[in-house]
Amino acid sequence: MGCVELELPFGRTTLRAAVPRQSFMGILTANEGDNVSADSRDENALIRDALAHPIGSPCLRALARPGQRVAIISSDLTRPCPSDRILPLVLDELSAAGVRDADVTIIMALGLHRAMTDQEIAQAVGQETCSRVHVLNHDPHNVVRLGVTSRGTPVELFGPVVDVDLRVCLGNLELHYFAGYSGGVKAVLPGCASETTVRANHAMMTNPGAVAGRIEGNPVRADIEEGVALVGVDFILNVLVDDRKRIVGTVAGDPIAAHRAGCEQVARRGKVSIPHRADVVVVSAGGYPKDINLYQAQKALDNAAHAVREGGAIVLVAECPEGLGNRTFEQWMSAAHKPDDLLARIKHEFALGGHKAAAIAAVLKRAQVYLMSALPQEAVRICGMTPIDSLSDGISAALGSAGPEATLLAIPNGGSVLPSVSEE
Numbered sequence: 001m002g003c004v005e006l007e008l009p010f011g012r013t014t015l016r017a018a019v020p021r022q023s024f025m026g027i028l029t030a031n032e033g034d035n036v037s038a039d040s041r042d043e044n045a046l047i048r049d050a051l052a053h054p055i056g057s058p059c060l061r062a063l064a065r066p067g068q069r070v071a072i073i074s075s076d077l078t079r080p081c082p083s084d085r086i087l088p089l090v091l092d093e094l095s096a097a098g099v100r101d102a103d104v105t106i107i108m109a110l111g112l113h114r115a116m117t118d119q120e121i122a123q124a125v126g127q128e129t130c131s132r133v134h135v136l137n138h139d140p141h142n143v144v145r146l147g148v149t150s151r152g153t154p155v156e157l158f159g160p161v162v163d164v165d166l167r168v169c170l171g172n173l174e175l176h177y178f179a180g181y182s183g184g185v186k187a188v189l190p191g192c193a194s195e196t197t198v199r200a201n202h203a204m205m206t207n208p209g210a211v212a213g214r215i216e217g218n219p220v221r222a223d224i225e226e227g228v229a230l231v232g233v234d235f236i237l238n239v240l241v242d243d244r245k246r247i248v249g250t251v252a253g254d255p256i257a258a259h260r261a262g263c264e265q266v267a268r269r270g271k272v273s274i275p276h277r278a279d280v281v282v283v284s285a286g287g288y289p290k291d292i293n294l295y296q297a298q299k300a301l302d303n304a305a306h307a308v309r310e311g312g313a314i315v316l317v318a319e320c321p322e323g324l325g326n327r328t329f330e331q332w333m334s335a336a337h338k339p340d341d342l343l344a345r346i347k348h349e350f351a352l353g354g355h356k357a358a359a360i361a362a363v364l365k366r367a368q369v370y371l372m373s374a375l376p377q378e379a380v381r382i383c384g385m386t387p388i389d390s391l392s393d394g395i396s397a398a399l400g401s402a403g404p405e406a407t408l409l410a411i412p413n414g415g416s417v418l419p420s421v422s423e424e
Contacts, residue, residue: 008391008412009243009287011319015372017282017391023399025278025409028307028417030242030269043082043247047089050237054253055261060090060168060235066098068165072106073187076113077120078289078296080241081172084126090168090237091132105160106135109171109191112198112352136160143194146230151219153201155227156194162231169236169255173262175270175418177302177359178205180218183238184259185228193227195352201227203350206358212303212418213271215263225256238262240269243286243413273422277309278409279402281367282395284317286413291318293325294375294383298356300414305363307409307419313368313398316414317391320373324383328353333383339364360384368401370394 003018006027051060064070072090075081087106094104106125108116115137122130129135143156144163161167169187176182190198201223204210209217233255240249240262249269251262283304285291290300297318304314324330332354336342339361346358360383363369369385372394380387388394399406411417 006282006391006410008282008284008317008410009291010284010317010372011291011321012288014287015317015391017395019395019408019410020399023280023406023408025274025407028272028274028409028411028419029413030416031272043085044089046247046250047086047237047239050250050252051089051093054235054258055251056254056257057235060093060252061097063234064094064097064099064166066100068099068103069163070094070099070104070166070168071161071164072104072168072170073109073161073192074106074125074170075172075187075191076108076110077116077124078113078292079172079182080245080286080289081170082239082241082245082247083124083170084129085247086170086237086239087125087129090170091129101132104133105164106133107158107160107192108135108137109187110138110140111190111193112140112195138192140194140198143197149223149226151204151223151226153223153227154196155189155230156197157188157231158192161188161192167231167233167235169233171236171238173238173240173249173251173266174416175212175266175303177212177299178202178210179220179224180212180214181221181259181263181266183262184225184236185233185255186224188228188231188233189224197227199350199352202352202355205355206346206350213267215260228255240265243416270416271418271420274307274409274419275422277312277421278307279309279312279406280315280395280398280408281308281312281411282315282317282391282408283411283414286415288319290415291320293322294318294320294373295325295329295353295356298360300411301363301369302359303414303418304411305366307411308367310366312366313370313401314363315370315372315388315391315394315398316385317372320375323375324379326353326356329356330382332357333360336361336384339384368398370398
């Protein structure tokens, strides 16, 4: 009969387990056809090429002017954006335009996540960059109100983002479970917005069209871009990274046109066809930082739900060293007796954190979820999942509940792969 050995990211390490060969459907990974070739995988060359050939925009060094105050909005520690490898080249572009380092501020786009420590900032952007320019955390309380979108979202953005002459957004491009894709001007909204703004925008996640892999007709993405247009973004540089955090694609230029070109690359890589749904799906959030807490790891769970049959099982691998990641999320989970309670509550009482609880509830309605993590077992049970002591235990339990003919599919980087059944 024999077994197949699985290895899945878990925090900064990996977990291994054996799967019976007769159950194994395969390992689902991103399509590699859009990758750069092995002999041109130099990341600096990819970034420089994007900066030299922007989409729908002049080069950054042609946009910038001496004396301008520049804000570069970069990702916080919950995103796998390799800012430390990107920023030096962006700063060089600005220097070539005559912009002084003293006139540049890097803003860490926290959204409503916790503030980054000085050590985390230095690690994220690089020590050399920290010594060159001023770096600060977004503060959702220090905001300027700019107006209201047509969908009713009050646009309140971080003062230092508003009070500059030139705005540059950095970020990584990947599938997003209700905004369609990450990247683009999402760095500004929700990345540098008030809680009021984020709550109003994210409340649209329950509307039709707010799904992974969709841009046109997605109300969340449309609202984001309308809101950010009130302040304006001049240039973006977005990257695609593989499961080893290597840059494999870059786009730069106009915040809409370049973003759309990048989304097409993500779709070609990340939307992966499967012949049928599996009885059991084993999925990793992708390791650190995607599994820093359950709040972030939920994205992989959401994608895995597309690959599991109704009534099947998902084994989620996510270390979660910072716990659940959100107090409201924990409160909603603790108060619910069953998934239907959360799905009913979100319809009449939208709350940030509660929206993640409702997203998990939707998965729990479809499949049983086993979780391998560093969380206390009671915290896992509060979230409606079954705690497991090892990946092997979870696989054995899931296959045992599914029956002797069960099929199993593995997704090592669940946040970057959106499965779709070929006949559908």
